[in-house]
Amino acid sequence: MEVINKDSEKFMYDYLNSSSPTGFESSGQQKWVEYIKQYVDEWHLDNYGTAYGIINPGKPYRVVIEAHADEIGWFVNYISDKGFISVIRNGGSDHLIAPSKRVKIFTKNGPVQGVFGWPAIHTRKGAKSKLSPTMDNIFIDVGAKSKEEVEELGIKVGCVATFEDELMLLNDKFYVGRALDNRMGGFCIAQVARLIKENNIELPYSLYIVNAVQEEIGLRGAQMIADTIKPHVAIVTDVCHDTNTPLIDKKIQGDTTAGDGPSLTFAPAVHTKLLGLIMDTAEEKEIPYQRAASSRSTGTDTDAFAYSNGGVPSALISLPLKYMHTTVESAHKDDVKHVSLLIYETLLKIEENHNFKYF
Numbered sequence: 001m002e003v004i005n006k007d008s009e010k011f012m013y014d015y016l017n018s019s020s021p022t023g024f025e026s027s028g029q030q031k032w033v034e035y036i037k038q039y040v041d042e043w044h045l046d047n048y049g050t051a052y053g054i055i056n057p058g059k060p061y062r063v064v065i066e067a068h069a070d071e072i073g074w075f076v077n078y079i080s081d082k083g084f085i086s087v088i089r090n091g092g093s094d095h096l097i098a099p100s101k102r103v104k105i106f107t108k109n110g111p112v113q114g115v116f117g118w119p120a121i122h123t124r125k126g127a128k129s130k131l132s133p134t135m136d137n138i139f140i141d142v143g144a145k146s147k148e149e150v151e152e153l154g155i156k157v158g159c160v161a162t163f164e165d166e167l168m169l170l171n172d173k174f175y176v177g178r179a180l181d182n183r184m185g186g187f188c189i190a191q192v193a194r195l196i197k198e199n200n201i202e203l204p205y206s207l208y209i210v211n212a213v214q215e216e217i218g219l220r221g222a223q224m225i226a227d228t229i230k231p232h233v234a235i236v237t238d239v240c241h242d243t244n245t246p247l248i249d250k251k252i253q254g255d256t257t258a259g260d261g262p263s264l265t266f267a268p269a270v271h272t273k274l275l276g277l278i279m280d281t282a283e284e285k286e287i288p289y290q291r292a293a294s295s296r297s298t299g300t301d302t303d304a305f306a307y308s309n310g311g312v313p314s315a316l317i318s319l320p321l322k323y324m325h326t327t328v329e330s331a332h333k334d335d336v337k338h339v340s341l342l343i344y345e346t347l348l349k350i351e352e353n354h355n356f357k358y359f
Contacts (some may be wrong), residue, residue: 001199003191003337003344011035012187016167016177019104019111021073021160022091022216025049028069032186032211039193040209046228050221052210055196061205061352064231065192065343066222067185068215068238068301071178072325073162074140076105076155083144085114088135090160091216094325098138101327102164105142107154113164114142165327173259173333174322180329184319184336185237186211191340192347204352205232215301222304226312233274233313233350234305237339239331240265240292240318254292256320259332261288262339263318267298269306271313273356278315281346287338292318313356317342 004012015035020028029051037043040053051069072091079085085105089095099118104111116138124131131137140161144150167177175184193209195201208229212221215238226234242258243250256263264278282289297303298316306314319339322330 001195003195003340008191008194011190012175013167015187016179016183019106019162020069020071020179020183021162022070022214024106024160025069025213028183029211032069032190036190036193036209039197046225048221048224049213050210050225052208052225052229053193055193055207055209056203057206059204059206059352061354062208062229062231063205063347063350064208064210064229064234064305065189065347066210066212066234066236066301066305067189068182068213068221069186069211070213070216070221071162071181071183072216073160074103076157076159076161078157079147079150079155081147083142083146083150084117085140085142085150085155087138087140087161092325095133095135095138097326099133103140103161104164105140105155105159105161107156107159109154112142112153112155114140114161117141163327170330174330175333175336176328176330178327178329180321180331181239181324182215182237184331185239188237188319188336188340189343192344195340195344196347201348203347205350207347212301219301219304222301223308226305226308230309231305231312233354233356234302235274235278235315235317235343235346236300236302236305237317237319237343238300239321239324241324242320242322245322256290256292258320258322258330259334260320261290262335262342263290263292263320265292265294265298265316265318267294267316268296269298269303270315271306271356273358274313274315277349278317278342278346281349282342285341285345287342287345289342290320
């Protein structure tokens with residue numbers, strides 16, 4: 001079974017190269033819907049932009065597989081008289097990596113290119129020799145010499161910006177780019193829908209393939225769509241940290257390596273029986289996986305589904321990722337395949353009115 005084929009990889013590049021900053025996800029969502037609608041029986045969009053397709057609609061038992069569509073970015077917060085733009089975060093954007101990065105600022109007139117400027121090393125003398133980026137001193141330059149010229153480009157306070165970095169393949173092993181967190185998850189669940197369609201699978205329940213918005217600012221899209229769908233089971237995919245890169249303490253962050261398989265999380269929000277079914281499936285189908293633990297919340301949409309509607313059995317399948325929330329987020333090709341495959345094979349184990357009660 002070909003989990004990822006040439007056509008789906010083409011979709012991956014198109015989708016991951018799009019921009020979907022939190023609260024403004026429409027560009028990426030349109031591409032995602034256009035792809036999945038060939039594999040689902042119907043699709044819908046909620047008021048805030050969460051998109052979902054349904055396979056086998058109308059069944060009383062409802063299963064969700066979910067990823068989030070939004071990426072981190074910046075809001076224009078102030079424009080100086082000389083035309084330099086100060087920003088605030090939209091999600092968990094990292095100010096340390098901003099200087100020298102290219103950006104797109106989204107306006108009513110279309111995107112405007114800019115750069116995060118930074119004083120040259122030659123000019124950082126004396127007290128400024130140790131100057132480092134902070135939220136108070138980073139700025140965007142769009143090549144304008146005045147506030148008026150910036151505004152003529154359509155840039156206003158409240159416009160959103162994202163880094164401009166396209167997906168690439170590193171050493172024929174790693175997909176590298178911005179916003180793999182978590183549009184790569186959206187790609188994975190889309191492949192699950194494709195595999196179900198191409199293999200003529202008849203599910204005994206309704207399957208909802210959900211690409212939620214606004215995860216980066218508090219799981220908001222998942223909260224809304226959980227109340228809409230009222231699922232009986234939810235399998236969420238997101239990213240986790242590859243902790244074997246330099247400068248990470250594995251005693252604190254756990255031991256996870258990109259390329260060694262999806263990471264399965266033990267946490268209060270993760271339903272023990274559903275997690276057990278996923279692990280049993282992985283072992284039966286010889287799909288490699290790793291283990292991780294979260295002492296309180298998982299920090300993912302799993303929490304939103306688990307604690308909705310009186311409690312929904314939920315589990316998290318994570319894609320190990322190097323350099324999260326940078327422009328060089330890196331995911332191993334094998335892990336992308338195995339995340340998709342593990343979700344697919346687990347769905348085949350879930351029965352109509354499946355009993356996930358503790359005892």
